[in-house]
Amino acid sequence: MEFLATITVNLPRDLPADEAEHLRVTERARGLDLWRDGTLKRIWKVPGKWAVIALYSAESTTALQEMFESFPMYPYMSIDVQPLADHPVELTER
Amino acid sequence: MEFLATITVNLPRDLPADEAEHLRVTERARGLDLWRDGTLKRIWKVPGKWAVIALYSAESTTALQEMFESFPMYPYMSIDVQPLADHPVELTER
Amino acid sequence: MEFLATITVNLPRDLPADEAEHLRVTERARGLDLWRDGTLKRIWKVPGKWAVIALYSAESTTALQEMFESFPMYPYMSIDVQPLADHPVELTER
Amino acid sequence: MEFLATITVNLPRDLPADEAEHLRVTERARGLDLWRDGTLKRIWKVPGKWAVIALYSAESTTALQEMFESFPMYPYMSIDVQPLADHPVELTER
Amino acid sequence: MEFLATITVNLPRDLPADEAEHLRVTERARGLDLWRDGTLKRIWKVPGKWAVIALYSAESTTALQEMFESFPMYPYMSIDVQPLADHPVELTER
Amino acid sequence: MEFLATITVNLPRDLPADEAEHLRVTERARGLDLWRDGTLKRIWKVPGKWAVIALYSAESTTALQEMFESFPMYPYMSIDVQPLADHPVELTER
Amino acid sequence: MEFLATITVNLPRDLPADEAEHLRVTERARGLDLWRDGTLKRIWKVPGKWAVIALYSAESTTALQEMFESFPMYPYMSIDVQPLADHPVELTER
Amino acid sequence: MEFLATITVNLPRDLPADEAEHLRVTERARGLDLWRDGTLKRIWKVPGKWAVIALYSAESTTALQEMFESFPMYPYMSIDVQPLADHPVELTER
Amino acid sequence: MEFLATITVNLPRDLPADEAEHLRVTERARGLDLWRDGTLKRIWKVPGKWAVIALYSAESTTALQEMFESFPMYPYMSIDVQPLADHPVELTER
Amino acid sequence: MEFLATITVNLPRDLPADEAEHLRVTERARGLDLWRDGTLKRIWKVPGKWAVIALYSAESTTALQEMFESFPMYPYMSIDVQPLADHPVELTER
Numbered sequence: 001m002e003f004l005a006t007i008t009v010n011l012p013r014d015l016p017a018d019e020a021e022h023l024r025v026t027e028r029a030r031g032l033d034l035w036r037d038g039t040l041k042r043i044w045k046v047p048g049k050w051a052v053i054a055l056y057s058a059e060s061t062t063a064l065q066e067m068f069e070s071f072p073m074y075p076y077m078s079i080d081v082q083p084l085a086d087h088p089v090e091l092t093e094r
Numbered sequence: 095m096e097f098l099a100t101i102t103v104n105l106p107r108d109l110p111a112d113e114a115e116h117l118r119v120t121e122r123a124r125g126l127d128l129w130r131d132g133t134l135k136r137i138w139k140v141p142g143k144w145a146v147i148a149l150y151s152a153e154s155t156t157a158l159q160e161m162f163e164s165f166p167m168y169p170y171m172s173i174d175v176q177p178l179a180d181h182p183v184e185l186t187e188r
Numbered sequence: 189m190e191f192l193a194t195i196t197v198n199l200p201r202d203l204p205a206d207e208a209e210h211l212r213v214t215e216r217a218r219g220l221d222l223w224r225d226g227t228l229k230r231i232w233k234v235p236g237k238w239a240v241i242a243l244y245s246a247e248s249t250t251a252l253q254e255m256f257e258s259f260p261m262y263p264y265m266s267i268d269v270q271p272l273a274d275h276p277v278e279l280t281e282r
Numbered sequence: 283m284e285f286l287a288t289i290t291v292n293l294p295r296d297l298p299a300d301e302a303e304h305l306r307v308t309e310r311a312r313g314l315d316l317w318r319d320g321t322l323k324r325i326w327k328v329p330g331k332w333a334v335i336a337l338y339s340a341e342s343t344t345a346l347q348e349m350f351e352s353f354p355m356y357p358y359m360s361i362d363v364q365p366l367a368d369h370p371v372e373l374t375e376r
Numbered sequence: 377m378e379f380l381a382t383i384t385v386n387l388p389r390d391l392p393a394d395e396a397e398h399l400r401v402t403e404r405a406r407g408l409d410l411w412r413d414g415t416l417k418r419i420w421k422v423p424g425k426w427a428v429i430a431l432y433s434a435e436s437t438t439a440l441q442e443m444f445e446s447f448p449m450y451p452y453m454s455i456d457v458q459p460l461a462d463h464p465v466e467l468t469e470r
Numbered sequence: 471m472e473f474l475a476t477i478t479v480n481l482p483r484d485l486p487a488d489e490a491e492h493l494r495v496t497e498r499a500r501g502l503d504l505w506r507d508g509t510l511k512r513i514w515k516v517p518g519k520w521a522v523i524a525l526y527s528a529e530s531t532t533a534l535q536e537m538f539e540s541f542p543m544y545p546y547m548s549i550d551v552q553p554l555a556d557h558p559v560e561l562t563e564r
Numbered sequence: 565m566e567f568l569a570t571i572t573v574n575l576p577r578d579l580p581a582d583e584a585e586h587l588r589v590t591e592r593a594r595g596l597d598l599w600r601d602g603t604l605k606r607i608w609k610v611p612g613k614w615a616v617i618a619l620y621s622a623e624s625t626t627a628l629q630e631m632f633e634s635f636p637m638y639p640y641m642s643i644d645v646q647p648l649a650d651h652p653v654e655l656t657e658r
Numbered sequence: 659m660e661f662l663a664t665i666t667v668n669l670p671r672d673l674p675a676d677e678a679e680h681l682r683v684t685e686r687a688r689g690l691d692l693w694r695d696g697t698l699k700r701i702w703k704v705p706g707k708w709a710v711i712a713l714y715s716a717e718s719t720t721a722l723q724e725m726f727e728s729f730p731m732y733p734y735m736s737i738d739v740q741p742l743a744d745h746p747v748e749l750t751e752r
Numbered sequence: 753m754e755f756l757a758t759i760t761v762n763l764p765r766d767l768p769a770d771e772a773e774h775l776r777v778t779e780r781a782r783g784l785d786l787w788r789d790g791t792l793k794r795i796w797k798v799p800g801k802w803a804v805i806a807l808y809s810a811e812s813t814t815a816l817q818e819m820f821e822s823f824p825m826y827p828y829m830s831i832d833v834q835p836l837a838d839h840p841v842e843l844t845e846r
Numbered sequence: 847m848e849f850l851a852t853i854t855v856n857l858p859r860d861l862p863a864d865e866a867e868h869l870r871v872t873e874r875a876r877g878l879d880l881w882r883d884g885t886l887k888r889i890w891k892v893p894g895k896w897a898v899i900a901l902y903s904a905e906s907t908t909a910l911q912e913m914f915e916s917f918p919m920y921p922y923m924s925i926d927v928q929p930l931a932d933h934p935v936e937l938t939e940r
Contacts, residue, residue: 001154002796003177004756004805005236012201013858019129028841036846043805044754044792044836047911048851049927052839053756055794060095065179065235079236081098083177084796087804089780094788099243099800102757106765107294115278123275128280136230136243140274141347142287142361146275147192149230155242159799175192178232181240183216188224189342193424200389202344248283250430253367267424271285271365273347284420286380286429294422295482310465318470324418324431326378326460328551329535330475333381337418366420369428371404376412377530379553388577389603434471441555441611446523453610461474461535471610474568474617483670498653505591506658512619514566514608517723518663519736522651523568525606554608557616559592564600565718567741569894576859603712624659629893630745643671643894649723660890662899664848671764686935694940700888700901702848702930706757706831707815710933711850713888742890745898747874752882753906779848812847817931835849835929837911 001039001057003064004082008051011076026072039067095151096135097158098176105174120166123156133161189245190229191252192270197241199264214260227255283339284323284344286364290333293358308354321349377416377433379440380458384427387452402448415443472511472554473534478482478521481546509537520539565621566605567628569603573616586638590636603631659715660699661722662740666709669734684730697725753809754793755816756834760803765830778824791819847903848887849910850928854897857922872918885913 011020034040034056042055058064064081068074105114119184128134128150136149152158155179198209222228222244230243246252252269256262293302303367316338324337340346346363350356387396410416410432417430434440440457444450482488502508504526512525528534534551538544598604598607598620606619622628628645632638669678672732692698692714700713716722726732763772786808794807812815816833819828820823857866880886888901889920904910910927917919 001156002233005262007236020098022830024812032842032844035841035844038846043839043841045839045908045911047835047837047849047907048853048914048923048927050256053834053836060179061177062095062099062179064177065233068236069127071801077236078104081177081236083155083175083799085154085799087795087797089783089787089792089795092784092787094790097799101800110209118305126280128278129277132282137275137277139275139286139344139347141271141273141343142289142350142363145838147272148269155799156797158799159281162800171800176241177235178241179235181231182234183219183223183228183231186220186223188226189344191343191423195424248367249285249423250367250421252365253321253421256424265424266329269365269424271343271346271363273344274344305434313420313465314468317465317468319470322465325463325465327463327532327535329459329473329531330538330547330551334459335458364429365423365507366429367423369419369421371407371411371416371419374408376414377532379531379611383612437473437553437611438471438556438609440553441609446614451610457535457553457612458529461530461532461552501653504611504657505656506627506675508658510653513651515651515720515723517647517649517661517719518665518726518739523648524645548598552617553611554617555611557607557609559599559604559607562596562599562600565720567719567893571894617681625661625741625893626659626891629891631896635673641894643893647722647739647742649720649721681852689935690938692828693935693938695939698935700935701935703933704761705755705813705929705931706820706829711928711930713774713833741893742897742899745889745891747877747881747886749891750878750881752884753908755907808861812931814847815927816929816932833929835907835910835927837908 002084003056003058004084005054005056005068006046006048006055006080006082007060008078009073009076010050010078011073023072025078030071034067048055095153096178097152098178099148099150099162100140100145100174100176101148102143102172103167103170104144104172105167110142115171117166124165128161190272191244191246193242193274194234194239194242194268194270195242195262196237196266197264198238198266200276211260211264213253218259222255250251283341284366285338285340286366287332287336287338287350288328288362288364289336290331291355291358292332292360305354305358312353316349320345327347377435378460379432379434380460381430381432381444382422382458383430384425384454384457385449385452386426386454387449388399398453399448406447410443471529472517473478473526474554475519475524475526475538476550476552477524478519478548479543479546480520480548481543482546493542493546504537517519565623566648567620567622568648569618569620570610570615570644570646571618572613572642573637573640574642575637587636587640594635597641598631630632659717660742661714661716661727663712663714663735663741664704664709664740665712666707666710666736667731667734668736669731681730681734688729692725754810754836755808755810756836757806757808757820758803758834759806759831759834760799760801761823761825761828762802762830775824775828782823787818847905848930849902849904850930851869851900851902851914852897852928853900854895854924855919855922856896856924857919866869869918869922880913926930 011023020054031040039057040054044053046053056064056067058067068079071077105117125134133151134148135151138147140147150158150161152161162173165171199211219228225279228246229245232241234241244252244255246255256267259265293305313322321339322336323339327333327334338346338349341351350361353359387399407416415433416430417433420429422429432440432443434443444455447453481493499512509527510524511527514523516523526534526537528537538549541547595604603621604618605621610617610619620628620631622631632643635641637656669681670732697715698712699715702711703712714725715721716725726737729735763775782794791807791809792806796805798805807817808819810819820831823829877886885903886900887903890899892899902910902913906911914925916921
């Protein structure tokens with residue numbers, strides 16, 4: 001199953017610099033892991049916003065939520081989830 | 095997996111009476127089938143609206159959409175889908 | 189009577205750690221009590237949000253509000269309440 | 283229990299004049315019945331809108347919905363329901 | 377003239393405890409005064425919100441605003457005002 | 471008392487031409503009457519919209535609604551009403 | 565040219581008392597100047613809100629914005645501007 | 659003075675083909691006139707919408723509205739107007 | 753460049769059956785062409801809606817709009833376009 | 847390609863004065879650079895708001911986002927991006 005997620009990040013301004021840096025480093029690493037194992041299928045920046053749009057593969061909505069909760073920055077994220085259903089056009093070879 | 099769906103029905107006023115009646119009868123039958131086989135786990139009327147809130151079980155978002163498309167009144171429905179993830183409290187016996 | 193409640197929690201970041209922990213422990217206990225006595229009929233996480241959707245049984249809107257006010261985290265919650273009316277399909281045996 | 287309902291009426295323009303008149307007469311009669319028996323506790327016009335705000339007494343959300351469905355104009359109404367909980371100030375005599 | 381007001385209260389968390397308590401006591405006293413003299417005709421809690429819905433009688437919109445400004449908690453309130461017009465059904469005896 | 475009203479007009483396209491013309495003529499006459507007797511204190515077009523913003527004087531919200539209902543085009547209008555309270559700056563001479 | 569402006573003021577709570585007082589005094593003086601010279605044609609309080617609705621005369625949108633920027637409290641204001649076009653009814657004498 | 663206008667066109671489907679064609683031809687001609695005389699300074703299509711965004715020069719809001727009313731398709735347009743104020747950066751030569 | 757488009761289709765009910773069928777056949781063919789040549793990179797159904805979410809590749813916003821206008825059903829579509837910017841995570845091999 | 851951007855700036859009040867001044871000076875310089883090299887084609891103040899509307903030229907959405915990220919005040923900006931497609935009227939000479 002695939003889900004589109006619009007993820008907005010709001011790091012509080014008073015976060016100590018090293019904590020913020022730690023979050024950025026671990027978040028990037030987590031993202032790369034999900035990219036490499038194919039869970040994160042696509043990811044884009046949203047022009048003008050501190051936000052990304054990501055296409056995830058997940059076995060269930062519960063698995064999707066567990067993945068979100070594994071994000072180091074999850075406490076500072078607001079995520080809009082759009083469930084997706086297969087479209088027959090994609091069954092056509094190209 | 096479970097999904098909450100808020101289903102608003104808009105039967106066009108100029109639908110011939112027998113066609114409307116046929117839709118109502120077949121929709122009710124479809125709803126009862128889904129209720130009996132457990133796909134439709136709960137259903138309520140939304141006070142003041144031509145709408146219901148329904149709790150469905152589905153194996154995937156694609157299966158969910160196929161079920162929607164099997165509704166006789168689907169062409170006249172607007173459906174808002176809320177994906178749901180398991181909550182640990184429900185693991186507790188009662 | 190049943191009500192769907194979408195409960196969003198906003199613990200302030202400057203809450204002392206022990207106070208936050210105390211809130212979490214007592215809130216969880218309150219939730220389990222309501223689950224065990226059947227007042228809380230269902231509960232789900234909302235994927236991507238610090239929110240749950242809960243299905244409550246209550247004798248009246250006043251009893252519902254009293255239950256909300258008994259939540260330890262109530263001062264930090266925003267709750268959207270959807271009243272629900274019975275649907276005849278549920279009268280059918282399954 | 284009390285509920286505030288904002289009721290907007292949209293009689294279709296192509297309704298035959300006698301059908302529209304019949305609806306208006308029966309709706310008014312239904313409203314007066316509910317007023318006399320105390321189910322309709324207060325009712326106001328919303329300035330500038332084809333809408334009323336009404337304060338109803340109902341034993342349950344299901345009873346409330348049954349009352350709505352008894353309105354002759356219900357098929358042409360859109361109703362927003364606000365559940366209300368008792369406020370301690372009203373316990374004070376005056 | 378009657379007005380419905382939806383009053384949401386947002387006491388800042390860093391308000392000193394005694395100042396908050398003083399506000400609560402004086403606000404409650406002001407509310408009871410308005411209830412006893414009939415200016416406050418009805419008041420309800422909004423389930424799930426730090427809000428009330430109140431029905432006020434006022435001679436004019438300016439008098440209504442002066443009453444709001446007399447509330448001790450007014451600096452921390454957000455108030456939505458709905459003007460109301462008389463409905464002929466209420467002229468019927470019951 | 472003064473009220474700002476944003477009035478949007480939606481004449482149905484299938485209105486017979488003479489009926490539409492009759493509405494326009496009588497509406498204009500009604501507007502001029504209200505202008506001459508001072509009930510209509512100011513009126514503007516909203517650039518880009520089939521709408522006007524009007525400043526009315528009215529003794530009460532009920533009188534305001536009665537005035538709206540006296541508009542020949544009222545059945546085709548959607549009116550947003552903003553109640554206004556006096557501001558002390560206007561007490562200053564100029 | 566005339567413009568309607570809905571001005572909402574949000575003085576931060578941690579503003580030193582004398583600074584807040586200074587802002588109030590200078591803002592009031594600026595408002596009276598604009599009232600006396602006719603730039604501020606009308607002004608009302610919005611019942612229930614820390615907001616005013618003001619009717620300004622301005623030679624251009626740039627002149628309007630320069631006037632806003634001359635307000636001592638401008639950094640703490642949020643202003644919605646509605647441009648207005650002349651309506652022929654106002655050409656009629658009264 | 660400059661104004662940004664987002665113009666959405668809704669030609670009714672039951673408009674006779676020749677009337678629609680006449681509207682398109684005259685609208686295009688009107689647009690070209692405004693382009694050539696510099697009143698229409700820029701114009702773009704909004705991707706995915708039957709809408710354009712146009713930058714107009716106008717002496718006043720009343721002149722702007724008169725221009726809108728001169729559009730052959732004005733009865734079928736919905737126009738959102740954004741007033742614009744000069745920005746000092748544009749005073750810099752380039 | 754990539755763009756996400758949420759495409760909602762509203763075929764009017766009074767469209768002759770053969771015209772509707774022709775639109776469906778040609779739209780499907782157009783979609784398959786774009787899929788095969790890689791312009792349409794992904795496409796999903798939106799559960800519960802007569803809508804799809806599609807990921808397109810386009811050289812420019814003008815080329816994107818030209819592609820939309822080439823859709824047989826374009827007159828009956830409402831399309832929300834989300835521009836996308838590259839995200840560095842996608843530069844990582846997998 | 848051209849894009850309209852509505853840029854709202856929210857400098858936090860507790861920013862040290864010299865840091866805020868530094869941001870203002872560097873932001874202005876960056877803006878003038880983009881103006882001089884033609885990337886910033888037009889810019890206006892939005893009357894009543896701490897916001898500007900800017901018309902940018904960019905080779906791609908990714909280039910547009912890189913430009914945004916080069917703004918010194920980008921961490922304090924919220925930017926709404928409207929992609930624009932060419933309109934044939936602009937092909938006409940004037």
